[in-house]
Amino acid sequence: MPIEIEQFMCRSDNFGVLLHDTESGETALVDAPEERAILEAVARTGWQPTVILTTHHHGDHVEANLALKERYGLKIIGPRSEAAKIPGIDEQVDDGGSFDFAGHRVDVIETPGHTAGHVCYHFPDDKIAFTGDTLFALGCGRLFERKAPDMFASLEKLTAALPLDTSIHCGHEYTQANARFALTVDPTNSALKTRAEEIDALRADNRPTLPTTMALEMATNPFLRWHDPVIRRNLGMESASDVEVFAEIRKRKDIF
Known part of the structure; x- marks a missing residue:
């Protein structure tokens, strides 16, 4: 059976x-x-959670762990290397591991950087x-711990692991700001310009910009396009390494 998804806003x-x-319910x-x-x-869906899949330890991702565990008796799954910082964790997972959720395979992809x-959790089937907070729509997470x-x-690991038709859900509604930045390093990308207009229309109507797809990110997200000769030329980094180009894009976003 396919998974049904309810996406909603929390905090700001x-x-x-x-x-x-x-x-299975x-x-x-x-x-x-x-x-x-x-x-x-x-309450809106009638779906009582049985498990939390924790991506990382930051407070805006684990704040309700203990309250929900007390209310529902649910299980909390999270990364082994951050287990000491994740409230109420029951099951620790590692890079390359897999587990089952209601008959659906879930692959664990460790993506250090933001923490x-x-x-990340991939449901391949x-x-x-x-x-x-690793891969955002048109962005990537700030580098706090790595x-x-x-x-x-x-x-790079995500681009190798996730097929282009993968539906991507990320942690924050940052897409409009990310689009404005992306256009400063890739201003002639027609797909990006079209997407930025669509994002502005969605946000003007108070609608979410997610989910996205891996194909759309590969075509428009500058943090996945370090190899693109136009971006390299715009940055004056035609002969730089891929990681140097990525680092420069991340540095520019930090001060944008």
Whole structure:
């Protein structure tokens, strides 16, 4: 049975996501940014969460862990290397591991950069991935606990692991700001210009910009396009290494 998805806003710009398997009745929550918004989503859908899939330890992703665990008795899954920082964690997962959610295979992809042990969750048979604060629509996470080469390697790993038709859900509604930045380094990209206009229209109507797809990100996200000769020329880095180009784009975004 396909997974049903309820995406909703938490806090000021976090996304919450409920995943529901209609056959078993099991429901997973990807991260737990805010108890109130999550309880409203549960009431709206009638889907009581049985497990939380934690991408990383930051407070805006684990704030409601303990309250939800007390309320529902759910299981909390998260990265082994950040287990000490994840409230209520029950099951620790590692890079390259897999587990089962209601008959759906879930692959764990460790993507250090934003945090030292961040993980993404890929449902290969359902063509869905949850990339937390590693890969955003038209962006990538800030480098708080690792350096640019680590995030570069993590993004390379995602491009290799996720087919182009994968539906991507990430942790924040940052897409409009990311589009404005992307146009400063890739201003002649027609696909990017069209996408930026579509994003402006969505946000003007208070609609979300997610999910995206891996194909769309490969075509328009500058943080995945370090190889593109036009971007390299715009940066004056035609002969630089891929990781040097990525690091420069991340540096420019930090001060944008």
